[in-house]
Amino acid sequence: MENYQFPNGFLWGGATAANQMEGGYKEGNKGLNIADVLPGGKERYNVLLNPGFDFEIHPEKNSYPNHEAIDFYHRYKEDIALFAEMGFKAFRMSIAWTRIFPNGDEVVANEEGLAFYDRVFDELHKYGIEPVVTISHYEMPLHLVKEYGGWRNRQVVTFFERYAMAIFNRYKNKVKYWMTFNEINSGLVMPIQGLGFSIQNEADKFQPTFQAYHHQFLASAMAVKACHEIIPNSQIGCMILYAPVYAFDSNPENVLYSLQEEQLFNYFCGDVQVRGEYPAFIKRYFKEHQIELEIHDGDLDLIKQGKVDYIGFSYYMSRTEKKVKTVEEASQGNIIGGVKNPFLKASDWGWEIDPVGLRISLNKLYDRYQIPLFIVENGLGAYDKVEEDGSINDDYRIDYLREHVQAMGEAIEDGVELMGYTTWGCIDMVSMSSGEFSKRYGFIYVDKHDDGSGTLERKKKKSFYWYKEVISTNGENIGS
Numbered sequence: 001m002e003n004y005q006f007p008n009g010f011l012w013g014g015a016t017a018a019n020q021m022e023g024g025y026k027e028g029n030k031g032l033n034i035a036d037v038l039p040g041g042k043e044r045y046n047v048l049l050n051p052g053f054d055f056e057i058h059p060e061k062n063s064y065p066n067h068e069a070i071d072f073y074h075r076y077k078e079d080i081a082l083f084a085e086m087g088f089k090a091f092r093m094s095i096a097w098t099r100i101f102p103n104g105d106e107v108v109a110n111e112e113g114l115a116f117y118d119r120v121f122d123e124l125h126k127y128g129i130e131p132v133v134t135i136s137h138y139e140m141p142l143h144l145v146k147e148y149g150g151w152r153n154r155q156v157v158t159f160f161e162r163y164a165m166a167i168f169n170r171y172k173n174k175v176k177y178w179m180t181f182n183e184i185n186s187g188l189v190m191p192i193q194g195l196g197f198s199i200q201n202e203a204d205k206f207q208p209t210f211q212a213y214h215h216q217f218l219a220s221a222m223a224v225k226a227c228h229e230i231i232p233n234s235q236i237g238c239m240i241l242y243a244p245v246y247a248f249d250s251n252p253e254n255v256l257y258s259l260q261e262e263q264l265f266n267y268f269c270g271d272v273q274v275r276g277e278y279p280a281f282i283k284r285y286f287k288e289h290q291i292e293l294e295i296h297d298g299d300l301d302l303i304k305q306g307k308v309d310y311i312g313f314s315y316y317m318s319r320t321e322k323k324v325k326t327v328e329e330a331s332q333g334n335i336i337g338g339v340k341n342p343f344l345k346a347s348d349w350g351w352e353i354d355p356v357g358l359r360i361s362l363n364k365l366y367d368r369y370q371i372p373l374f375i376v377e378n379g380l381g382a383y384d385k386v387e388e389d390g391s392i393n394d395d396y397r398i399d400y401l402r403e404h405v406q407a408m409g410e411a412i413e414d415g416v417e418l419m420g421y422t423t424w425g426c427i428d429m430v431s432m433s434s435g436e437f438s439k440r441y442g443f444i445y446v447d448k449h450d451d452g453s454g455t456l457e458r459k460k461k462k463s464f465y466w467y468k469e470v471i472s473t474n475g476e477n478i479g480s
Contacts, residue, residue: 004409006475011130011419013090014083014426014443015377017182019066019139021429022096024073028112031102032057033139034193040065040435040450048190048433053198055146063452065430065437070446071456076120078458079427082444084127086464087471091129092376092422093120094137094182097163104141104159105148109166117167121174132312132376132422133175134239135164135223137182138432140196150196151212154294160219161226168230176234178227179312179376180220183241185269187213189336193432206289214293217272221306237310238273239376242266243336244360248322257323265336267368274311274369276304310419311365314377315404318344318357348382349439355403362411362418372417378404379424381431381439384461392445392461401463405470405478423467427458443467 019035037055038044039062047053057064072079083091097104099113124131144156187194187209195212199205220238227236245262247255263281271279277300286292319338322329329339344352358378365373380400384392401423412418425441428448437448443464448454470478 004406004412004475004478006409006412007418008474009089010474011090011132011177011374011422012471012474013088013092013129013132013420013422014086015092015132015422015424016072016094016426016429017134017137017139017432018094018096018099019069019137019430020425020432021069021072021427023067023069023071025067027073028099028116029102029110030096030113031098031104032142033096033098034142034145034196035066035139036064037142038066038435039063040430042434042436044433044435048192053192055142063435065435065450065452068452070427070429070448073116075456077123079444080120080123080127080129082458082460082464083426084129086426086443086468088127088129088426089471090132090177090420090422091124091426092132092134094134094139095167096139097136098139098141100166101141101159101163103143104156104163105144107162109170114166114170117171118174121171125174130177131175132177132179132374132420133167133171134179134182135167136160136180138193145196151215152195152197152208154215156196157215157219157222161222164219164223165226165230168227172231176231178223178234178236179239180223180236180273180308181216182239183314184216184220184238184273185240185265187216188265206291210286210291211293213269214295214299217269217303218299220273220308221276221302224306224308225302235309237312237374238270238308239312239314240266240270241336242313242315242361242365243317243319244357244364245338246318246320246341248320248339253323254321258321261319261321270311270365270369272303273306273308274371276307308371310372310374311369312374312376313361313365314424315358315361315375316378316424317352318354318360347380349434351381353380353400355400355407358404359407359411359414362408362416363414366411366416372419374419375408375421377424378421379441381425381441383438384428384440384445386445386459390459392459394461394463397441397461397463398466401467402478405475409475409478 227234245258247258320341325339346352380397427444428440428442428446431439445459447457
C-alpha cells in the first residue's frame with residue numbers, strides 16, 4: 001500500500017528523557033541520580049554491566065555529558081517552539097525524580113523542581129502539544145541506590161508512591177498521558193539503570209533481580225490506581241523495550257529457545273502490568289533458578305487492580321536466536337544479544353534495521369493484549385555531517401523512518417489499535433547506551449560534541465521538513 005489511514009487524533013511527535021537532555025544537574029535544588037554518575041564514551045555500556053561500579057563522580061578521569069546535556073533546562077522555550085513548527089501533537093518527556101525529591105526519601109517535594117515542569121507543560125500547551133510523561137526514566141535518585149539498595153528494598157515502593165502522588169496532584173490539569181517505568185524489562189540486561197543496583201555475583205543475580213521487579217510492579221500498580229483517582233480522564237501505560245525474537249532456522253531446538261527468550265524478555269513485564277498477574281511460564285523459570293519471591297498479603301490483589309490502560313514501547317531492532325552460538329556468530333551491536341541476521345543491514349552502531357519487524361511487533365502485542373499501543377521510541381542513531389552551507393542532509397534517517405511509518409500503516413490495516421508515534425531523540429541529545437553526542441537521532445541538530453565542545457546552537461536537518469510534512473498530512477501518501 002501507499003495510502004495509509006492513520007486515526008484522527010493520532011499522536012505524532014517526538015520522545016526524550018530528562019537525564020539525556022535537560023542538563024542543569026545541580027540547579028533548582030536537584031539531587032544526583034544514577035545517570036549523573038555515568039561517564040561518557042563508547043565504554044559506557046560496559047560500565048552499566050560492571051559489577052564493581054562505585055556510583056561516584058570522578059571528574060579527574062571521566063567526562064559526564066549528562067551534566068550539561070543539551071541544556072533544555074534553560075532552552076526549553078526555543079526547543080518547544082521548534083517542535084511546534086514541525087506540528088507535534090505530542091511530546092514524550094520524563095520528569096527527573098531528583099528534581100522533585102532530591103534524595104528520593106524526603107516527605108516534602110521540592111518546589112523549584114515542581115515549578116520548572118509547570119513552565120515546561122505551560123509552554124507545550126501554548127502550542128497545543130500534549131505532554132506524554134514518563135514518571136521514571138533511567139534516573140533513580142542516587143541516595144536510594146546507595147542507602148537502600150535500589151528496588152531490592154521494599155521501602156522504595158513507598159518513596160515512589162509519594163513521588164507519583166506529588167506529580168499527579170501538581171499536574172492533574174496539565175498532563176493526561178502518563179507511563180510508569182521506561183523500558184521496564186531492560187533491568188534484565190542492565191540492572192544498574194533499570195533496577196538501581198549492580199550485580200556483585202553473576203551466579204546470584206536471579207533472586208535480587210526478580211524481587212526488585214516485584215517491588216516495581218507494586219509501585220506501578222499503585223501509580224496506576226492513584227492516577228485514575230486523581231486524574232479521572234487520564235491514561236497511564238507501561239513501557240517496554242520490545243524486540244521480536246526470530247529463530248535462526250527451523251531447528252525445533254532454536255524455535256523453542258527463541259520462544260522462551262521472547263517470553264522472558266518481551267512478555268514477562270507486560271503480562272504482569274497489562275493482565276495483572278504473573279504469567280504461567282515464569283513459574284518454571286523461578287523454580288529452575290531457585291527464585292522465591294517475598295510476596296506480602298494483598299500484593300497480588302494490588303497488581304490485579306493496577307492494570308495499565310495502554311502499552312507504550314520502544315522499537316529499534318529485532319533479535320535472532322540460536323540455542324548454541326559461537327562468539328563469531330554473535331550480533332555485537334544489538335544491545336539485547338542474539339546472532340547476526342543475514343537478511344538485515346545494520347546502523348553505524350551495529351543495530352540491525354528491520355522495519356517489517358515493527359509490523360510483526362505491533363501484531364504480536366495487539367494479539368496478546370488487545371489494548372491500545374503507543375510507539376514511544378523509534379529512530380536511527382547515525383553520524384550527521386554539517387555541510388559548508390550549514391545544511392544536514394540526513395536522507396538515511398528519512399529512509400529509515402519512512403519504512404517504519406509504512407510498517408505502522410500496514411499494522412493499522414491489519415487491525416492494530418495504535419494511539420501514536422513519538423520518534424526517539426527528536427532533538428539530538430546524549431546517548432543513553434554510549435554517552436556520546438555523535439550518535440544522533442534528531443530532526444534538530446545540536447552543536448555539541450563528544451569532547452564537550454560546541455555552542456549548543458540548534459539547526460534543522462532535512463528530516464525536520466520531511467517529518468513536518470508527515471504530520472501535516474497525518475501520514476497520507478507516506479509511500480511516495
